[in-house]
Amino acid sequence: MEAVSIGILGLGTVGGGTVTVLTRNAREIARRAGRGIEIARAAARDYRPERIEGLNQIGQIGTDLFAVVEDPSIQVIVELIGGESPAFELVMRAIETGKHVVTANKALIAKRGNEIFGAARRRGVMVGFEAAVAGGIPIIKALREGLAANHIEWIAGIINGTGNFILTQMRDHGCDFAAALADAQARGYAEVDPTLDIEGIDAAHKLTILASLAFGIPLQFEHCFTEGISRIDPEDIANAAELGYRIKHLGIARRSAGGIELRVHPTLLPERRLLANVDGVMNAILVKGDAVGPTLFYGAGAGALPTASSVVADLIDVVRALTTDPNHRVPHLAFQPDELVDIPILPMDAIQTSYYLRLTALDRLGVMGRIATILGEEGVSIEAIEQRAPAAGETHVTLVMLTHRVIEGQMNRAIARIEALDTVQGRVKRIRMESLSG
Numbered sequence: 001m002e003a004v005s006i007g008i009l010g011l012g013t014v015g016g017g018t019v020t021v022l023t024r025n026a027r028e029i030a031r032r033a034g035r036g037i038e039i040a041r042a043a044a045r046d047y048r049p050e051r052i053e054g055l056n057q058i059g060q061i062g063t064d065l066f067a068v069v070e071d072p073s074i075q076v077i078v079e080l081i082g083g084e085s086p087a088f089e090l091v092m093r094a095i096e097t098g099k100h101v102v103t104a105n106k107a108l109i110a111k112r113g114n115e116i117f118g119a120a121r122r123r124g125v126m127v128g129f130e131a132a133v134a135g136g137i138p139i140i141k142a143l144r145e146g147l148a149a150n151h152i153e154w155i156a157g158i159i160n161g162t163g164n165f166i167l168t169q170m171r172d173h174g175c176d177f178a179a180a181l182a183d184a185q186a187r188g189y190a191e192v193d194p195t196l197d198i199e200g201i202d203a204a205h206k207l208t209i210l211a212s213l214a215f216g217i218p219l220q221f222e223h224c225f226t227e228g229i230s231r232i233d234p235e236d237i238a239n240a241a242e243l244g245y246r247i248k249h250l251g252i253a254r255r256s257a258g259g260i261e262l263r264v265h266p267t268l269l270p271e272r273r274l275l276a277n278v279d280g281v282m283n284a285i286l287v288k289g290d291a292v293g294p295t296l297f298y299g300a301g302a303g304a305l306p307t308a309s310s311v312v313a314d315l316i317d318v319v320r321a322l323t324t325d326p327n328h329r330v331p332h333l334a335f336q337p338d339e340l341v342d343i344p345i346l347p348m349d350a351i352q353t354s355y356y357l358r359l360t361a362l363d364r365l366g367v368m369g370r371i372a373t374i375l376g377e378e379g380v381s382i383e384a385i386e387q388r389a390p391a392a393g394e395t396h397v398t399l400v401m402l403t404h405r406v407i408e409g410q411m412n413r414a415i416a417r418i419e420a421l422d423t424v425q426g427r428v429k430r431i432r433m434e435s436l437s438g
């Protein structure tokens, strides 16, 4: 059978990797897909030809993205430019002209996916986005198909490679934040705007997508709570280690009474948990289904070839399903589109978790007692407390506490009251803790 013609938009880290994988593994890909995949055209503002193995396999390379989308000989558009615009307009135009789409763009899917999938459904075309979440890990496929029998209870994942790389470097080498970030950028892990990685926005994009697939809810990026890693101090990493914990940047989506928790933040995890030992650029997603129990998916969360692995898997899926009836394909968000239920996302002060607290207080009789009283009055019970003796000549001590589970709203009130004491210096540092055992 004749090869399927595709057009690639963007020839950067992921675009280049996709060309390489399609070229290197062309024969095996064709054996799996049933037909060859031919890169008829590609377009990019710029690219590094010396970095792209297989570049000579591309029929035609230009700079006009829309010209590729309008080309009637192309059946599938692979969007790898990133960002919301013009990616959204390109994808919508591709759909309008009856082309299937494969994308690695989580910002686009998290923010505009409801519209994109609606348009794709009306036009009867497929949109693949496996590469958008956790790079090379086939987590979308797992949630949509492999775990389809389950009532999913919760998901917790390390879903930003750059952030995990930085935290790992800080812990292992006492390396500073800026140097670790520069290294992640040089390796092609980071987003064009790395604040998306560091501030947790990229992880929030991915978690939004995972939560939809797991719970059958529309994409609701605007309701995801997001806290980044830029305020994690080496001191907190060391304190956590002393207490038997590691700090990981987690995305957590959980069904609980009254709604769904959707939150990205630094998290203390007991050091023996598998997730606590996922280091460097590696990602991992723990999914708890009622029938299967906990399942863990681990692999490279970023980088050229791992991400291309997912892009090409989607391409193979599209090629295999080209002639199938659109109504009988696996739904984009795992649930039939008219079965998505708009369950509310819980506000952050309604969630329940335990906490690591660090504060600096005057080393004077009664100060500790006052803090403990406030915590008790707000319903916060302390699991462990450590006091760092003041250095010679110092008047203040550092207190590190671990609490039992409590509603975040109560913790906020307790922290506000503690910060208002004149015996307490500066802010109370708070990092959430999860056991991930239930």
Ligand SMILES: NC(=O)c1ccc[n+]([C@@H]2O[C@H](COP(=O)([O-])OP(=O)(O)OC[C@H]3O[C@@H](n4cnc5c(N)ncnc54)[C@H](O)[C@@H]3O)[C@@H](O)[C@H]2O)c1
Pocket (backbone or CB within 6 Å): 009, 010, 011, 012, 013, 014, 015, 043, 044, 045, 046, 047, 063, 065, 080, 081, 082, 083, 086, 104, 105, 106, 107, 131, 132, 135, 188, 189, 190, 191, 192, 301, 302, 303, 304, 307
């Ligand atoms: N880098 C990774 O490890 C990784 C992993 C998973 C998903 N992603 C996603 O894949 C997408 C691409 O990321 P990347 O790291 O390959 O980016 P990149 O910056 O390395 O490459 C982007 C490519 O698109 C081109 N481009 C961008 N905007 C353009 C425009 N307006 N007109 C013409 N060309 C344009 C650039 O010239 C370049 O060739 C993003 O959505 C990103 O979030 C990246």
Ligand SMILES: N[C@@H](CCO)C(=O)O
Pocket (backbone or CB within 6 Å): 132, 134, 135, 159, 160, 161, 162, 163, 189, 190, 191, 197, 202, 301, 302, 303
């Ligand atoms: N910037 C992203 C790329 C993969 O999505 C990360 O570091 O995880």
Ligand code: NA
Pocket (backbone or CB within 6 Å): 130, 131, 132, 133, 134, 135, 136, 137, 138, 139, 140, 310
């Ligand atoms: Na994936």
